[in-house]
Amino acid sequence: MNAVLLGLGLLAGIYAVALLEDRLTRGSFAPAAPLLAGIALLARESVVARKPDRLLFETAPVLLLSAGLLAAAVLPLSPTLVLVDLASGALFVNAALAYVLVALLMAGWGPDGAYAMVAGWRFLGQVIAYSMLIVMPITAVAIRAESLLTTVIVVSQEGWWNIFYQPLGFVLFYIASLAVCFLPPFDRPIAAGELAAGVEAEYTGARLAVLRLGRMVLVVSLAAATTVFYLGGWQGPWLPPWAWGATKVLAVAASMLLAGYYLPRLREEQLLAWCWKLGIPLALLNIFVVGVMVLAGL
Amino acid sequence: MGQWLLRATARDLCALVIPGPDVAAAYGLELGAAGLRLAATPRHANVLLIVGELPAALADAALVSYAQMMRPRGCLLLGETAPAGLPIGAQAGLSQSGLLNGLGQLRAWFCRHGYQQQVETFCAPLLMPDSASDGEGDDAGESDGRHQPDHGEGDNGRHGSHGSHGSHGSHGSHGSHGSHGSHENHENHENHENHENHEGHEGHEGHEGHEGHEGHGGMSFMSMVNVTKDLPRSPDGLPMDWIEVPFGPLFPGLPGGLSLTLTLDGDSVAGVKAETIPAACLRPPEGGFASGDLLRAVSALDPLTPVSYRLLALRALAALGATVPMPSARRCVALLERERVASHLGWLALLGCQTGFGWLQQRARQLQLACLRGAATDLRVLDKALARLERQVRRNRLLRARLSGLGVMAQQASLRGPVARACAMPIDARTQDPAYGELAFEPLCREGADAWQRLCLRLDELRQSVALVAATRSQEHSDANPFPPGTPSEAYAGEATAVVETPRGEARLHLTASGGRVTAVKLQPPSRALLGQLPHLLRQQELGDALTCVCSLDLSPWGSAS
Secondary structure, three states, rough: HHHHHHHHHHHHHHHHHHHHHHOOOOOOOOOOOOHHHHHHHHOEEEHHHHHHHHHHHHHHHHHHHHHHHHHHHHHOOOOOOOOOOOHHHHHHHHHHHHHHHHHHHHHHOOHHHHHHHHHHHHHHHHHHHHHHHHHHHHHHHHHOOOOOOEEEHHOOOOOHHHHHHOOOHHHHHHHHHHHHHHOOOOOOHHHHHHOOOOOOOOOOHHHHHHHHHHEEEHHHHHHHHHHHHHHHOOOOOOOOHHHHHHHHHHHHHHHHHHHHHOOOOOHHHHHHHHHHHHHOOOOOOOHHHHHHHHOOOO | HHHHHHHHHOOOOEEEEOOOOHHHHOOOOOOOOOOOOOOHHHHOOEEEEEEEOOOOHHHHHHHHHHOOEEEEOEEEEEEEOOOOOOOOEEEEOHHHHHHHHHHHHHHHHHHHHOOOOOOOOOOOOOOOOOHHOOOOOOOOOOOHHHOOOOOOOHHHHHHHOOOOHHHHOOOOOHHHHHHOOOOOOOOHHHOOOHHHHOOOOOOOOOOOOOOOOOOOOOHHHHHHHHHHHOOOOOOOOOOOEEEEEEOOOOOOOOOOOOOOEEEEEEEEEEEEEEOEOHHHHHHOOOOOOOOOHHHHHHOOOOOOHHHHHHHHHHHHHHHHOOOOOOHHHHHHHHHHHHHHHHHHHHHHHHHHHHHOOOHHHHHHHHHHHHHHHHHHHHHHHHHHHHHHHHHHHHOOOHHHHHOOOOOOOOOOOOOOOOHOOOOOOOOHHHHHHHHHHHOOOOOOOOOOHHHHHHHHHHHHHHHHHHHHHHHHEEEEEEEOOOOOOOOOOOOEEEEEEEEEEEEEEEEEEEEEEOOOOEEEEEOOOOOHHHHHHHHHHHHHOOOHHHHHHHHHHOOOOOOOOO
């Protein structure tokens, strides 16, 4: 039952994200557009590039989708609506997200095309920049909750949501989650203006549909992770818990899409420099401050 | 079920625009409002949208792109002449209403012809002839499941990426493989970086029979040194396989028609080759151009700035001594400046697309279309919107960080237009025009000469141009042809030169005439000098930075081939 409800919720979330993305790229609002685009992709030819590494080419979209789904599986929408309440939940989110890199490298290498290949390696560069900024803020969240259980993390925020308790961690995690989902301004692996859709360039038809779906799932998963880690998960007055959870996830997903709409893509060297010279020291500071606050009993 | 699927497909149209979205916008076409999405690659498109008449080079690219599109696919032609060999699904006039009408036709066409039991293979002649035999396709759930050999290969309109590895043969990195012993099958190497992938190593000691990805497990470290010893070296000393990758002529982040071949060393640029669209229409026919024909040929040369080029031709003919239907001097200023506003906004939209700045792309495009559509009063209405756009762009620190220090140009005598003025060189053909003198025109300059300064200069010029249009108090017409009707007289002879400051810089037209006919035409378009600078400017830039540099120069490929 839980699985069905969560699945439906995820689908609704993906649809909303796709709708907003379509609105932002095309400039006009069409409620049926994502559905039509999905059908059109499934009904279209799907070809394999001329000399592909077939295994990598075929596996990559499925792997990307799986990574997103695995991350979503441990994130609760309400106290009872969680697929697996894993004892190492917070760590598991991070572990699942590691496969995004693998999927994109495979998708880049697989089709044997220059755009895709450069795009795949570009994502590797991006991972070097953002990966510590996913792990270190999660560490601080776990320090406060004294647990890696995602449900316990939500309960630990009863007094103060983590966005207020550790705002620095929130900002870093939020920026890093944009980078994980390769959303603008971190869309270097699928940049239209630089690599004509990059890793997506050689995928067509149903395979492209899976690849794009994977990215949408990733966006919803990261929005859910942000909600659980920083926005008090299902907590809130009046509405039932699942409604609060869903509202927050959608709001975070929408903000993630909108943020990139108003910003240009970053240069790789700047991204690396800012993440390592500024981001990581700030994340360390965040861990230290949270540690002190926890010791002080705040 | 099939019909239902087709109807859904016909409502989700994703277009590859030829020559490009910039040209479509210059014709006043609003693609998003018509329900079209823009595809970044032909692989993702199901509509090939042809805007206007295509020069030969782009007609070839259209064929190749069509071959690369996935079925069901259709072609919509806005204009009169279709490239030979392209199956046209729908045809309409070159206007917004024509676009809407054409899309309606195309949707109906999709429903009728989207899937067919029997399909003919479409093969573009430009695709590599030997590749037709080993194309691989698998059709997912379609009734027309025949493999189409034209997918996934070849030169692909110089847009896609496939040809890149295949075209390695020439650049010398093969020498390195000699150290392996007797390789006999080098033509087949596709992934040169991937030394596990060599399928034709016949004489490898200890490596016989390994194929694909089994890996060179037993290869010692020394062998790797040998393998890479003859590879080209980057400035940092790393040996890398260099690949030649085509960007354009239909690349989303470059002006439509501009075609760059970048030699990539990893993801930095080691070499550049630029190709543009030759001005074939300026070759005089037997007996020379009649003035009406010349006027048409020059005006149609650059669809991005038709007004400037028409004025250029009119001025050149007038200088030859012909009586020409010239608008008043004030009106010329208004026309030129309005075109400058539209052109700079179009450039901002391209910059937005290139740098992934969605808001800038959409907002600038909207304003450009409004500017192209509206009458004189509307430009003043636009003033506020332009000021807001300018403020938002100038305040955007990330954009500034992205563009600062990129593509710094040295002062050179050959520079013209905004690029020169951003190098603190006050070069502007408008200063010699008395009509501008009456309006107290002074060219704007900036120092710094990088991409950010070029952006700022164009923002300054936007404001200046709006003010100039307002100062002319010209009663503009919103009709399609702002020029007075009539054809130039045919009684003239001799030589004459005319100059117009187009939005990209000075264009110079030199005409030689005898007996009322123009026998020689020499055009110096504004972008030609800049094209020569590209190799120097882009060398060792990261790929994204290199493309941003090119974009910041605002090159027009039309007629720029020397």
